[in-house]
Amino acid sequence: MSSRIKNLNQSIGKTMARRITFRMLPITLSMLLLVYGYFVPSSPVFGKVYSQSNARERVVALTFDDGPNEPYTSEILDILNKYDVKATFFVVGMNVERYPDTARRMLSEGHVLGNHSYSHKANHAISNFGVKDFKRAEEAIYNTTGVIPHLYRPPHGKKTPWELSGLRKAGLIEVNWTVSTNELHRELVFGKPTPEMVAKDIISEITPGKIILLHDGYGTNHNDAKSDKSLTVQALPLIIERLQVKGYRFLTVPELLNVSAYNRVPTYVDEN
Incomplete structure (x- = not known):
């Protein structure tokens, strides 16, 4: 009798474990999807994100994040001028206020x-703070340069559904990337x-x-x-x-994606 009870308990336990596993599967998959959408810059899980074009000819877009930052941004601008290359600078509003002349020079x-x-x-992406923050950046950029960017790139490329929804309502599009070199990570590992090394990292990943x-x-x-950023320079x-x-x-980036570079009407006025 005790053997039958033991076998019955084991059978019930296995059945319950299978049911729990089955019920947890959608939750687990949803969590994995959220993690993928949040951390992978090119992921379209939460909505449209531009990270490359379908161009067949040999064209690429060069982008720079986190500036202006002197003297490095000016040194980069000098190099771009030397080679007659135009780039897209995803600027931080606080830094634009710190280096307004450099922001105007870019333009x-x-x-x-x-x-x-x-x-x-x-x-920024965890709450509604991100939406308010990009609007504040827009105001800083507009007051300094007179333009209203149509392109937005979140810090670290991380995104959430509500942030992308806020961008769409504001008339912005999110642009991330497909090729990068993480100098800080490389330094920790190698x-x-x-x-x-930086040049090889970039060039090895390039396709049209x-x-x-x-x-x-x-x-x-x-x-x-x-x-x-002397290494980048x-x-x-x-x-x-x-x-x-x-x-x-x-x-x-606007040329590569065939989209407009700037909006006509600011969104930050909605906050007033």
Whole structure:
């Protein structure tokens, strides 16, 4: 009798375990989907995100995040002028207020400005704070340069459904990337990278239509050692020259995606 009861208990236990597993499966899959959508920059899980084009010809877009950040942004602008390359700068509103002349220089030299939040806080996507933050950045950019970016890139490329919904309502589109080099991660794993390593990282991933991510700043931290972007400055000529040798042309993101660079009406006035 005790053996039968034991077998019955084991059978019931296995049945309950299977039912629990089956019921948990949708929750587990949903959680994995949320994680994928949040952390993967090119993921379209929560809505349309531009990270490359379907171009067949050899064209790419060069983008820079977290600027302006002096002296590195000006050094990058000098290099771009030398090679007659136009880029897209996803600027941080707080940094635009810190270096207004550099932001205006970007625009005057034919580069495109995108919105990269005002404060570059890591929790921007977790709540409605992100929507208010990109509107504050828009106001800073408009007051400094007179343009209203149509393109938005969230800090670290992280996104949520409500943030994308807020962007759509504001008339913005989200642009992330498909090619990047994480100098900080590489340094932790392999040791301090060289300009040659950075260039190789980028070029090895290039195919037509890709959007390249580099950094001319580090959030809003201007006194942190990580804000030193001399490595990017040194690697940039190598990247440009080698891609040009391969027959690639550099476009701005709006040119690559065939979208407008700027909006006509600001969204931040809705907050007033």
